[in-house]
Amino acid sequence: MDDRAPLAVPTLEMVAALAGVSRSTVSRVVNDSPQVTTEAIDAVNRAIAELNYVPNRAARTLASRKTEAIALVIPENTAKFFADPFFASVIQGIAMHLSTTDYTLSMLIAAEADSEKTRRYLQGGNVDGALILSHHSDDRSYKSLASSIPIVFGGRPMSNEGSDNYVVDVDNIESARVATQYLIDHGRTRVATIAGRQDMAAGLDRLEGWRKALAGSSLPADLVEVGDFTPHGGATAMEKLIARGQPFDAVFIASDQMASGALGVLRAHGLSVPGDVAIVGFDNDYFSTTSIPPLTTVDQPSVELGTHMAEVLVRLIGGIPVDKVTIMPTRLIERESV
Amino acid sequence: MDDRAPLAVPTLEMVAALAGVSRSTVSRVVNDSPQVTTEAIDAVNRAIAELNYVPNRAARTLASRKTEAIALVIPENTAKFFADPFFASVIQGIAMHLSTTDYTLSMLIAAEADSEKTRRYLQGGNVDGALILSHHSDDRSYKSLASSIPIVFGGRPMSNEGSDNYVVDVDNIESARVATQYLIDHGRTRVATIAGRQDMAAGLDRLEGWRKALAGSSLPADLVEVGDFTPHGGATAMEKLIARGQPFDAVFIASDQMASGALGVLRAHGLSVPGDVAIVGFDNDYFSTTSIPPLTTVDQPSVELGTHMAEVLVRLIGGIPVDKVTIMPTRLIERESV
DNA sequence: GTGAAAGCGCTAACAC
DNA sequence: GTGTTAGCGCTTTCAC
Numbered sequence: 001m002d003d004r005a006p007l008a009v010p011t012l013e014m015v016a017a018l019a020g021v022s023r024s025t026v027s028r029v030v031n032d033s034p035q036v037t038t039e040a041i042d043a044v045n046r047a048i049a050e051l052n053y054v055p056n057r058a059a060r061t062l063a064s065r066k067t068e069a070i071a072l073v074i075p076e077n078t079a080k081f082f083a084d085p086f087f088a089s090v091i092q093g094i095a096m097h098l099s100t101t102d103y104t105l106s107m108l109i110a111a112e113a114d115s116e117k118t119r120r121y122l123q124g125g126n127v128d129g130a131l132i133l134s135h136h137s138d139d140r141s142y143k144s145l146a147s148s149i150p151i152v153f154g155g156r157p158m159s160n161e162g163s164d165n166y167v168v169d170v171d172n173i174e175s176a177r178v179a180t181q182y183l184i185d186h187g188r189t190r191v192a193t194i195a196g197r198q199d200m201a202a203g204l205d206r207l208e209g210w211r212k213a214l215a216g217s218s219l220p221a222d223l224v225e226v227g228d229f230t231p232h233g234g235a236t237a238m239e240k241l242i243a244r245g246q247p248f249d250a251v252f253i254a255s256d257q258m259a260s261g262a263l264g265v266l267r268a269h270g271l272s273v274p275g276d277v278a279i280v281g282f283d284n285d286y287f288s289t290t291s292i293p294p295l296t297t298v299d300q301p302s303v304e305l306g307t308h309m310a311e312v313l314v315r316l317i318g319g320i321p322v323d324k325v326t327i328m329p330t331r332l333i334e335r336e337s338v
Numbered sequence: 339m340d341d342r343a344p345l346a347v348p349t350l351e352m353v354a355a356l357a358g359v360s361r362s363t364v365s366r367v368v369n370d371s372p373q374v375t376t377e378a379i380d381a382v383n384r385a386i387a388e389l390n391y392v393p394n395r396a397a398r399t400l401a402s403r404k405t406e407a408i409a410l411v412i413p414e415n416t417a418k419f420f421a422d423p424f425f426a427s428v429i430q431g432i433a434m435h436l437s438t439t440d441y442t443l444s445m446l447i448a449a450e451a452d453s454e455k456t457r458r459y460l461q462g463g464n465v466d467g468a469l470i471l472s473h474h475s476d477d478r479s480y481k482s483l484a485s486s487i488p489i490v491f492g493g494r495p496m497s498n499e500g501s502d503n504y505v506v507d508v509d510n511i512e513s514a515r516v517a518t519q520y521l522i523d524h525g526r527t528r529v530a531t532i533a534g535r536q537d538m539a540a541g542l543d544r545l546e547g548w549r550k551a552l553a554g555s556s557l558p559a560d561l562v563e564v565g566d567f568t569p570h571g572g573a574t575a576m577e578k579l580i581a582r583g584q585p586f587d588a589v590f591i592a593s594d595q596m597a598s599g600a601l602g603v604l605r606a607h608g609l610s611v612p613g614d615v616a617i618v619g620f621d622n623d624y625f626s627t628t629s630i631p632p633l634t635t636v637d638q639p640s641v642e643l644g645t646h647m648a649e650v651l652v653r654l655i656g657g658i659p660v661d662k663v664t665i666m667p668t669r670l671i672e673r674e675s676v
Numbered sequence: 677g678t679g680a681a682a683g684c685g686c687t688a689a690c691a692c
Numbered sequence: 693g694t695g696t697t698a699g700c701g702c703t704t705t706c707a708c
Contacts, residue, residue, distance in 0.1 A: 009463065011701060022679045027703060035677055054462035058405070059701030061396035062684045072445075074433075082430040083423040083624070092420040095412070099447040104464070107410075107445050109437040124392035125347065126442070231628045264628050286421070290569045290602045292630070349685060360695045365687060373693055397685035400700045 010051040019047035030055055069104040070313060071122060071130040073142070078133055079109050081229060084257055085285035086302050087133070090154060093306020094131060101314060103128075123148055129317045131309050132157075134200060150316040154309050156201045166316060168309045168326045170300045172202050175330040176209025177216075179280045179298050180252045184217050186338050188250035188278055192223030194237040194262060196254035203229070206254040206282060223248050227258045234258025238265040250278040250338075256288045256297055263291060279337040293336035300330045348389040357385035368393055407442040408651060409460060409468040411480070416471055417447050419567060422595055423623035424640050425471070428492060431644020432469060439652060441466075461486055467655045469647050470495075472538060488654040492647050494539045504654060506647045506664045508638045510540050513668040514547025515554075517618045517636050518590045522555050524676050526588035526616055530561030532575040532600060534592040541567070544592040544620060561586050565596045572596025576603040588616040588676075594626045594635055601629060617675040631674035638668045 012030070016023045021040055028036050029044040047053070061067045072094060074082075081087050098105045106127060110118040122130055122145055132142050134155030145151055146165060153167040183191050193210040196203030207224065214221035225240045227233035234253060238261070241248065253259040259281040263273065271277050273293060281288055281297035288295035305328055315322045350368070354361045359378055366374050367382040385391070399405050410432060412420075419425050436443045444465060448456040460468055460483055470480050472493030483489055484503060491505040521529050531548040534541030545562065552559035563578045565571035572591060576599070579586065591597040597619040601611065609615050611631060619626055622637035643666055653660045 012703095013701075023702080024679060024704080025677085028678085031703085037677065040677080054458045056400070056701050057462065057464050058396045058399035059684090060703075062394070062400050062686085063701075063703040065684075065703095067396070069444075079430060079434065083426040085421040088421040088426050092417060095445055095447045096417065099449060104459075105445045106407075107433055107443045109433045111437060120392045121442075124395060126395050231624050235628065260625070261628050264630060267630055286569050287598070287625075290573065290599050292602060292605055350687095351685080361686080362688085362696080363694060366694085369687085375693065378693080394685050397700090398687075400702085401685075401687040403687095403700075 009056075010053040012053070012055065015044065015047045015051055015053050018051060019043040065125070067126060067128050068102050069106055069127045070098065070310070070317075071106045071108050071127040073108045073110050073118065073122070073130055073132045075110045075133070076112050084229065084255075085287070086255070086257075086283050086300070089285075089302035090133070090306040090309075093303035093308075094310045095306075096303075097307040097310040098314075101310075103314065119145065129313045131313055134202060150313060152309050152313040152316065154305060158199070158201055158204075164324070166312055166322070166324050168305055168312060168328065169201075170305070170328050170330045172205035173209040173212065175298045175300070176206040176252065176254070176282070177213045178209075178332055179282065180210045180213035181216070182296070182332055182334075183250040183252060183278055183280055183338060184213060184219065186250075186278060189219060190223065190246075190248040191219060191250040191252065192225070192241055192248040194234055194241070194251060194253045194258055195224055195226045196229045196258070198226055200229075203254060206252075210252050222246075227254070227261075229255045229257060231257050231261035233261065235261030235265050238262035242269055242271075248277065250280075253279060253281050256281040256283040256285045256295060259295055259297075260287045260291065274336065274338050280332075281337075284333050288333075288335070291337075296335045296338045297333050298330050299333050301328050304328060347394075348391040350391070350393065353382065353385045353389055353391050356389060357381040403463075405464060405466050406440050407444055407465045408436065408648070408655075409444045409446050409465040411446045411448050411456065411460075411468055411470045413448050413471070414450050422567065422593075423625070424593070424595075424621050424638070427623075427640035428471070428644040428647075431641035431646075432648045433644075434641075435645040435648040436652075439648075441652065457483065467651045469651055472540060488651060490647050490651040490654065492643060496537070496539055496542075502662070504650055504660070504662050506643055506650060506666065507539075508643070508666050508668045510543035511547040511550065513636045513638070514544040514590065514592070514620070515551045516547075516670055517620065518548045518551035519554070520634070520670055520672075521588040521590060521616055521618055521676060522551060522557065524588075524616060527557060528561065528584075528586040529557060529588040529590065530563070530579055530586040532572055532579070532589060532591045532596055533562055533564045534567045534596070536564055538567075541592060544590075548590050560584075565592070565599075567593045567595060569595050569599035571599065573599030573603050576600035580607055580609075586615065588618075591617060591619050594619040594621040594623045594633060597633055597635075598625045598629065612674065612676050618670075619675075622671050626671075626673070629675075634673045634676045635671050636668050637671050639666050642666060 012023055012026050016026045025040055026044050029041050095105055129150035132153050153165055156167050156169050195207040198204055211221050225237035227237040253262055266273055273279055281295045284297045284299035288297045308326060312322050350361055350364050354364045363378055364382050367379050433443055467488035470491050491503055494505050494507050533545040536542055549559050563575035565575040591600055611617055619633045619635035622635045626633035626635045650660050
């Protein structure tokens with residue numbers, strides 16, 4: 001109507017004027033301060049509605065020193081696994097949970113080249129806290145950050161000496177042990193493994209679990225090939241395993257994605273599952289349900305892992321006490337590959 | 339060393355003092371203003387390094403009215419497809435590209451319940467622009483936003499009447515037509531389709547392409563079942579297709595994820611691929627390369643789609659002219675399912 | 677319970 | 693080329 005003030009973004013001051021109160025009062029109402037009279041609240045809310053007022057986040061952040069933002073740091077090498085259903089689900093869980101709060105989610109692909117940039121961003125008062133997704137060896141730099149800003153790790157950091165971090169994880173060692181033991185309990189005596197990347201905790205720990213199970217049954221633990229958690233990596237690892245020429249009747253594969261690649265190779269070599277080779281995977285992603293045969297695998301609550309990470313961080317920021325370490329439960333899903 | 343000023347975050351003012359210049363000059367250096375003497379630049383940079391100064395983003399945003407932030411809006415219904423390799427790749431492309439710029443990526447899961455919240459966020463001066471990922475019918479609300487903030491759509495909006503939007507997409511109709519024609523050219527005469535969700539443009543358009551090819555060859559176009567782009571949906575659709583009792587010797591499936599589910603059903607029914615039924619999928623995700631048999635499919639440059647979306651938006655924000663519509667090329671990958 | 681006043685840390689005219 | 697001066701829109705003591 002009035003073209004002279006075309007896109008005037010309403011400010012708190014305008015709301016105050018319209019409501020007939022001071023800016024402080026408007027601010028109090030907006031921030032749910034308890035000590036404001038009902039009348040004032042009503043007047044202000046009416047004015048807010050009428051003006052279609054939206055608080056300016058930058059101004060708020062500047063004045064309050066709170067950003068209401070959380071960073072999701074994904075190391076570049078991990079970003080390549082974006083398509084991995086496990087990671088995707090974790091991220092989805094994080095995003096979904098945060099969308100129910102007032103926090104904003106900033107996604108950061110941390111270039112390994114200049115971790116400086118990431119550190120600056122995190123320390124530059126851009127966010128109230130950070131979620132750091134599972135990654136490899138050089139996570140020491142992030143750990144140091146924890147002293148200046150709340151941080152929650154998804155998957156234990158590689159360098160876990162201090163173990164003074166907040167982390168949400170599953171018990172990879174025990175889960176892998178159980179999975180391997182399952183194979184042994186089903187009469188398999190030559191149990192190989194396709195391990196995950198050895199520069200990631202999950203890769204390391206699942207291999208460790210496999211070793212433990214074998215050691216406990218005094219079975220040889222020599223058949224190990226390392227993959228990279230991708231289908232292609234799984235296929236390559238399986239090729240190598242077969243090329244060794246040593247017989248095996250079972251394989252514990254550290255991720256269903258790798259299993260998807262491995263299964264194809266097995267079939268190409270005329271090896272049947274579970275007839276010739278029994279398989280147990282890890283993740284319980286959709287591949288494991290649609291594969292031929294459906295995969296016996298270790299289920300981990302991926303979405304919940306994300307949800308919980310977000311929850312822990314939000315509490316941490318809010319000064320509410322939380323457990324440093326949360327281990328989410330896994331369970332073996334029995335299907336037809338064993 | 340000096341415990342009396344423990345965590346004093348350095349400000350621009352401190353840098354100015356240390357460098358012996360005014361705050362304006364520091365600001366100019368930080369913002370790469372051309373008209374500053376080399377000496378001044380050096381002095382400032384030295385001070386910045388010494389103090390480990392990081393500009394406060396909120397203050398900057400407040401003063402300059404630029405946020406240097408971009409929102410990635412993912413409609414809640416789309417968020418469920420987070421694990422879909424196609425979406426994951428697009429997001430990865432976006433994030434990777436943005437990480438090379440100064441822009442920050444805010445991920446927003448847009449709850450359908452209150453799209454108000456999303457709109458407010460986008461209009462509240464929190465971001466300089468927004469990327470909106472492919473979604474369903476009620477995208478009209480977002481389109482109206484385009485007048486107040488630069489917006490780029492990934493995948494054409496459903497309600498494309500005005501077509502006055504910036505969009506990055508592939509030609510789904512033509513790609514599907516080519517895929518279907520390929521089946522026909524290989525002698526198949528009863529070509530069915532498993533379509534994608536009909537409340538998404540990609541679902542609609544790929545079905546349309548299939549129809550076109552069939553019409554062009556005067557073959558019947560009656561065998562269509564609708565899936566939801568997930569493996570499970572693909573399996574269900576295939577079950578229905580088979581349950582019809584009408585013979586078919588080929589199926590164009592609107593996504594490789596659905597094909598993964600469908601393939602299992604085919605096998606369960608003792609139908610061989612491509613012997614009994616030829617299959618062409620869509621996406622060229624990793625499933626198509628590891629499946630048995632490897633899938634002939636339509637490749638779309640998913641990561642590049644994301645990269646390009648980000649590029650277009652950044653230009654748009656910068657006031658640099660860009661094409662409204664970008665259609666990225668697809669190509670048929672011939673493998674062994676036909 | 678409410679208002680006044682003083683910034684939060686930075687950018688952006690405008691002078692010099 | 694560089695400094696001065698105003699704010700950007702909000703929160704937050706501190707009085708009243």
